[in-house]
Amino acid sequence: MENKTFTDALPLTMNSSEKQETVCIFGTGDFGRSLGFKMLQCGYSVVFGSRNSQMSSLLPHGAEVLSYSEAAKKSDIIIIAIHREHYNFLTELIELNGKILVDVSNNLKINQYPESNAEYLAQLVPRAHVVKAFNTISAWALQSGALDASRQVFVCGNDSEAKQRVMDIVRTLGLTPLDQGSLMAANEIENYPLQLFPMWRLPFYLSAALCVFFFFYCVLREVIYPYVYEKKDITFRMAVSIPNRVFPITALILLALVYLPGVIAAILQLYRGTKYRRFPDWLDHWMLCRKQLGLVALGFAFLHVLYTLVIPIRYYVRWRLRNINITQAASQKENSFSTTSAWLSDSYLALGILGFFLFVLLGITSLPSVSNIVNWREFRFVQSKLGYLTLILCTAHTLVYGGKRFLSPSILRWFLPSAYVLALIIPCIVLVIKFILIMPCIDNILTRIRQGWERNSKYSTLNKKSDV
Numbered sequence: 001m002e003n004k005t006f007t008d009a010l011p012l013t014m015n016s017s018e019k020q021e022t023v024c025i026f027g028t029g030d031f032g033r034s035l036g037f038k039m040l041q042c043g044y045s046v047v048f049g050s051r052n053s054q055m056s057s058l059l060p061h062g063a064e065v066l067s068y069s070e071a072a073k074k075s076d077i078i079i080i081a082i083h084r085e086h087y088n089f090l091t092e093l094i095e096l097n098g099k100i101l102v103d104v105s106n107n108l109k110i111n112q113y114p115e116s117n118a119e120y121l122a123q124l125v126p127r128a129h130v131v132k133a134f135n136t137i138s139a140w141a142l143q144s145g146a147l148d149a150s151r152q153v154f155v156c157g158n159d160s161e162a163k164q165r166v167m168d169i170v171r172t173l174g175l176t177p178l179d180q181g182s183l184m185a186a187n188e189i190e191n192y193p194l195q196l197f198p199m200w201r202l203p204f205y206l207s208a209a210l211c212v213f214f215f216f217y218c219v220l221r222e223v224i225y226p227y228v229y230e231k232k233d234i235t236f237r238m239a240v241s242i243p244n245r246v247f248p249i250t251a252l253i254l255l256a257l258v259y260l261p262g263v264i265a266a267i268l269q270l271y272r273g274t275k276y277r278r279f280p281d282w283l284d285h286w287m288l289c290r291k292q293l294g295l296v297a298l299g300f301a302f303l304h305v306l307y308t309l310v311i312p313i314r315y316y317v318r319w320r321l322r323n324i325n326i327t328q329a330a331s332q333k334e335n336s337f338s339t340t341s342a343w344l345s346d347s348y349l350a351l352g353i354l355g356f357f358l359f360v361l362l363g364i365t366s367l368p369s370v371s372n373i374v375n376w377r378e379f380r381f382v383q384s385k386l387g388y389l390t391l392i393l394c395t396a397h398t399l400v401y402g403g404k405r406f407l408s409p410s411i412l413r414w415f416l417p418s419a420y421v422l423a424l425i426i427p428c429i430v431l432v433i434k435f436i437l438i439m440p441c442i443d444n445i446l447t448r449i450r451q452g453w454e455r456n457s458k459y460s461t462l463n464k465k466s467d468v
């Protein structure tokens with residue numbers, strides 16, 4: 001990477017004839033310096049407020065350093081790049097009255113203080129207009145220019161003019177401001193950088209739980225059971241064969257779980273007869289992480305493909321094929337060709353390949369760079385229609401692979417059915433309910449509910465009366 005230093009800061013966006021806007025930054029720490037560097041680059045003139053008003057070699061070239069109160073006089077926008085614990089001295093600065101104070105601070109823990117840092121600042125300097133911004137951008141990213149993943153700057157504040165001016169700065173710095181409303185949103189904005197993969201947590205835990213459960217289930221049925229009853233040591237199956245069951249099963253169940261909340265929501269709407277009631281929190285959260293669930297499912301499907309491709313080079317498989325050949329040669333008897341088996345094997349492979357292809361297509365269309373170029377209707381079409389088609393193909397792939405083998409009672413071991421039978425439960429439930437929901441009579445009611453029609457007309461007349 002190109003090694004930039006603070007002294008290289010040169011205006012990039014403003015030409016010399018334009019009057020440079022002055023911005024004041026309180027605090028010459030890591031963040032204050034990085035932001036100052038970026039602002040100088042973008043054509044602002046920067047004045048630092050500091051306890052030590054001597055110019056240090058660490059500060060960007062072209063910036064001025066003054067005492068806090070002197071610096072505050074230079075600009076009506078002051079960025080407070082100081083930790084909340086040191087805000088106290090700001091109460092004594094009368095120069096801050098009427099100015100726009102930008103709170104960039106973060107905390108070490110979620111909900112560390114009763115009120116957000118920005119609200120606390122607003123209490124300390126009640127006559128200033130406090131705007132929360134920049135806290136999700138790191139000093140390192142500002143300095144190195146590595147802002148690709150985090151160009152979004154959440155902005156909130158009670159004074160809309162102040163907020164607008166801060167958003168203009170954000171835009172000039174090449175970042176994307178996202179207006180989050182009043183200062184009440186500051187708490188959420190401050191908690192945001194402290195969250196670790198919030199939307200990925202449920203998919204990760206769920207897939208880990210499914211993998212562990214199905215792994216031990218398969219080991220019990222396919223390794224321990226033969227050992228107990230036939231004294232056969234087939235523990236080697238734990239390396240490839242069993243994972244190659246666990247991964248597709250996990251992928252199929254996760255894919256079904258992407259579509260399950262949608263059908264639950266539809267059933268809830270049908271039952272309540274209105275769309276004007278909130279879904280329970282767990283359902284809301286589940287709906288919000290469907291994309292992540294789908295991507296994790298795609299990862300497992302990919303693993304299944306890799307594990308399947310190595311089957312021909314496995315020692316056990318080569319040994320078995322050779323033995324069959326030798327036995328047939330010795331007995332001079334050829335196994336007869338079974339058209340049914342050929343059909344079954346080819347169709348489950350074809351279903352698997354097509355299912356995987358559509359799965360990958362679904363994954364690609366969920367990427368922001370792709371979903372941004374299709375409209376909402378096209379996105380819904382791909383994610384819903386194509387998604388269900390993928391689920392149908394993958395379920396059929398599993399069904400054909402198992403065939404009647406999984407369902408015959410003789411395959412029960414310790415009363416446990418094959419893991420594939422368990423894997424098919426949720427996908428089949430989702431597909432059956434979906435099939436019922438798209439039947440014209442039910443689909444009509446659902447469409448009307450979604451257009452705002454209330455089934456319980458007495459309720460709606462009462463409502464209208466109370467509105468009057």
Ligand SMILES: NC(=O)C1=CN([C@@H]2O[C@H](COP(=O)(O)OP(=O)(O)OC[C@H]3O[C@@H](n4cnc5c(N)ncnc54)[C@H](OP(=O)(O)O)[C@@H]3O)[C@@H](O)[C@H]2O)C=CC1
Pocket residue numbers: 026027028029030031032049050051052080081082083084086104105106107134135136137138139140
């Ligand atoms: N570092 C980062 O990547 C990010 C930081 N932030 C936020 O920016 C703010 C500044 O962070 P950062 O620059 O990393 O912190 P630093 O500790 O590096 O800098 C804090 C600055 O605050 C000033 N300050 C004023 N009063 C005091 C005091 N009593 N004791 C100590 N320092 C004081 C100091 O400047 P001086 O010596 O000039 O007076 C000091 O350099 C924090 O609120 C942080 O949460 C937000 C996003 C990212």
Ligand SMILES: [Cu+2]
Pocket residue numbers: 248304352397
């Ligand atoms: Cu498969």
